[in-house]
Amino acid sequence: MRVVDPIEWNLSGMAEKNPHRAARLLEPPSGEELIIAVAAEALEAAIQGRSSWTWQDGDLMAGCGRAIASFPLNPDTFDALFNGRSGYRAQYYLSCREGIAFNAMLISALLRPLSIACERARAGKIDVLQYSFEGPHSKIWVLGDSAPQRHRYGCERPVQICPGLK
Numbered sequence: 001m002r003v004v005d006p007i008e009w010n011l012s013g014m015a016e017k018n019p020h021r022a023a024r025l026l027e028p029p030s031g032e033e034l035i036i037a038v039a040a041e042a043l044e045a046a047i048q049g050r051s052s053w054t055w056q057d058g059d060l061m062a063g064c065g066r067a068i069a070s071f072p073l074n075p076d077t078f079d080a081l082f083n084g085r086s087g088y089r090a091q092y093y094l095s096c097r098e099g100i101a102f103n104a105m106l107i108s109a110l111l112r113p114l115s116i117a118c119e120r121a122r123a124g125k126i127d128v129l130q131y132s133f134e135g136p137h138s139k140i141w142v143l144g145d146s147a148p149q150r151h152r153y154g155c156e157r158p159v160q161i162c163p164g165l166k
Contacts, residue, residue: 001031028084039109046116067132
């Protein structure tokens with residue numbers, strides 16, 4: 001898995017304000033190591049009951065919907081995942097193909113934590129939830145990203161896993 005060249009991943013403005021964070025983001029773990037770290041933290045959160053899931057009905061397609069699961073990540077893992085040279089956005093920056101492959105590897109690594117998070121679902125719903133997460137349109141995003149003032153760096157940041165509508 002490739003990493004974006006540090007010359008292209010310009011953090012010069014950040015380096016003045018937060019040199020430790022900029023240095024960490026410029027020397028991230030490999031993409032594979034990052035996926036392992038995210039999956040490990042998601043698994044721990046699921047086992048400890050700190051994950052959640054919900055079902056979202058489709059707006060335009062009657063009878064369709066999708067499962068959404070949330071896992072907290074520690075701040076450095078979250079930051080590396082979304083802002084580091086080997087993370088989610090970086091892989092899409094390198095190419096759409098690499099971004100899609102990274103997303104697929106990440107979702108695959110999260111299937112066990114997703115399964116644990118969904119164990120509290122009512123009978124018959126667990127298979128639907130798993131099917132929803134395993135679909136080709138599953139992706140991750142920052143929970144509450146549309147309201148960034150609610151989250152501050154240094155706090156646990158939740159990540160959502162959400163497939164396309166089924």
